[in-house]
Amino acid sequence: MKYEVVIGLETHAELDTESKLFCGCSTKFGSEPNTQTCPVCLGLPGVLPVMNKKAFEYSLKVAVALSCEINKFTNFDRKSYYYPDLPKNYQTSQNYFNIGNNGYVDIVVAGKEKKINIHNVHLEEEAGKLVHPETSGANYSLVDFNRAGVPLLEIVTQPDMRSVEEVESYMQTLRNTLLYIGVSDCKMEEGSLRFEASISLREHGSGVFGNRVEIKNLNSMKAVSKVITYEISRQGELLDKGEDVLMETRLWDDVDLVSRRMRSKEESHDYRYFPEPDLVPFQVEQKWIDETKAAIPELPVNRRLRFVNELSVSDYDAGILTEDKLLADYFEECVKISQDFEKELSNWIINDILRVLNEQKINIQDFVISPEMLVELVKIKPTIGNSIAKDVFAEMINTGKSASAIVKEKDLVRMDDTSELDEIVIKVIEENRQAAEDYGQGKKNALAFLIGQTMKITKGKANPKILTKLFKQRLSASPE
Numbered sequence: 001m002k003y004e005v006v007i008g009l010e011t012h013a014e015l016d017t018e019s020k021l022f023c024g025c026s027t028k029f030g031s032e033p034n035t036q037t038c039p040v041c042l043g044l045p046g047v048l049p050v051m052n053k054k055a056f057e058y059s060l061k062v063a064v065a066l067s068c069e070i071n072k073f074t075n076f077d078r079k080s081y082y083y084p085d086l087p088k089n090y091q092t093s094q095n096y097f098n099i100g101n102n103g104y105v106d107i108v109v110a111g112k113e114k115k116i117n118i119h120n121v122h123l124e125e126e127a128g129k130l131v132h133p134e135t136s137g138a139n140y141s142l143v144d145f146n147r148a149g150v151p152l153l154e155i156v157t158q159p160d161m162r163s164v165e166e167v168e169s170y171m172q173t174l175r176n177t178l179l180y181i182g183v184s185d186c187k188m189e190e191g192s193l194r195f196e197a198s199i200s201l202r203e204h205g206s207g208v209f210g211n212r213v214e215i216k217n218l219n220s221m222k223a224v225s226k227v228i229t230y231e232i233s234r235q236g237e238l239l240d241k242g243e244d245v246l247m248e249t250r251l252w253d254d255v256d257l258v259s260r261r262m263r264s265k266e267e268s269h270d271y272r273y274f275p276e277p278d279l280v281p282f283q284v285e286q287k288w289i290d291e292t293k294a295a296i297p298e299l300p301v302n303r304r305l306r307f308v309n310e311l312s313v314s315d316y317d318a319g320i321l322t323e324d325k326l327l328a329d330y331f332e333e334c335v336k337i338s339q340d341f342e343k344e345l346s347n348w349i350i351n352d353i354l355r356v357l358n359e360q361k362i363n364i365q366d367f368v369i370s371p372e373m374l375v376e377l378v379k380i381k382p383t384i385g386n387s388i389a390k391d392v393f394a395e396m397i398n399t400g401k402s403a404s405a406i407v408k409e410k411d412l413v414r415m416d417d418t419s420e421l422d423e424i425v426i427k428v429i430e431e432n433r434q435a436a437e438d439y440g441q442g443k444k445n446a447l448a449f450l451i452g453q454t455m456k457i458t459k460g461k462a463n464p465k466i467l468t469k470l471f472k473q474r475l476s477a478s479p480e
């Protein structure tokens with residue numbers, strides 16, 4: 001492709017506080033419309049907002065986790081615009097003094113690290129939600145103000161991303177970070193996490209930015225990826241024809257898979273920002289910043305690197321393990337019990353445990369096999385073999401019993417005794433003369449058949465390596 005894409009992303013994350021940003025109303029999702037409102041979040045005349053300290057703490061946590069410079073002096077501003085879901089005619093937001101500026105996120109794409117710079121992190125209130133009835137002939141819309149006033153954190157990047165893969169890695173990393181520090185549930189299906197993308201093209205090697213298009217209200221990471229791919233081809237075609245890409249705001253249609261013009265830059269709003277007079281500006285003391293910094297847990301990107309460097313896990317596997325904090329905790333718990341099986345433990349978790357968690361639709365903390373139990377299974381695996389170990393694993397899930405108890409109960413210890421196995425091998429060859437002859441004539445499948453017969457007799461307990469060796473010895477020794 002002769003063009004390079006330039007992408008910046010705004011992320012809107014609803015903070016997971018019990019009450020709204022400026023009043024005591026509940027933020028619980030899914031309640032009856034307009035049951036979680038009061039004069040403050042409805043913007044009735046004469047009310048005064050009071051800031052939710054928790055929401056500010058959470059915002060500070062994010063700004064610190066994203067390595068931002070923290071503004072010691074912060075206040076809110078009124079962003080004036082009219083929309084039916086915004087009863088006050090303005091949104092209380094931050095324009096002049098954000099919580100944090102100039103941070104960054106390290107992402108990993110195809111094993112390579114890249115720094116994505118964060119322009120700013122600021123706090124604002126959610127608007128309400130318009131509900132358009134699907135009843136045929138309905139010529140009205142309804143407004144639900146339950147969401148109005150829920151604390152919303154906006155995280156704005158610099159236009160640093162150059163591919164869909166980089167954007168995907170950034171979104172994933174940011175989401176993990178928010179989940180790790182526990183400030184948002186990041187449920188995209190409930191709108192807790194939304195994105196806006198600005199996308200432009202320029203010729204490779206050019207230092208000048210092309211005209212950019214902004215895409216609003218993207219409710220899933222998939223939609224972000226799709227719209228970027230779509231815009232790359234749409235804008236590329238325009239440029240190929242010598243036409244201009246218009247600076248405009250567009251909306252993504254997830255049904256028809258196209259973006260559509262919403263408004264041009266000329267029609268764009270003048271928000272007439274001014275400092276919110278009803279809220280006092282406030283100071284963030286250095287002590288508070290230091291305490292917040294100290295309380296930030298190890299973030300997924302660092303944990304991933306540590307897993308690779310210290311625990312001999314591949315980068316790909318480390319990425320899966322650290323995507324979910326509790327899963328990563330589970331793995332570390334296993335490794336703490338026994339350092340000898342790191343690779344094998346991570347294989348069990350990624351291949352077997354994750355599959356069961358998906359099937360049962362549960363999280364790792366509700367999983368019946370504890371780290372101690374998994375480590376024990378891995379430790380006795382050499383005595384029972386791989387395929388029996390899988391059966392024992394399934395049995396552990398069904399019964400909650402330990403691996404050693406199941407192995408003992410069902411007498412599953414593998415047969416490694418060569419002379420004992422040799423007797424069985426002789427018997428199997430005698431009973432399957434045809435297969436033995438076939439093998440002698442170069443039919444390799446015959447060996448698998450003979451081993452299969454032996455496994456049946458030994459109920460899968462025969463050591464397959466020893467068996468193979470014995471059969472080869474016996475069959476080459478037997479007269480043709």
Ligand SMILES: [Zn+2]
Pocket residue numbers: 020023024025036037038039040041042149
């Ligand atoms: Zn309220």
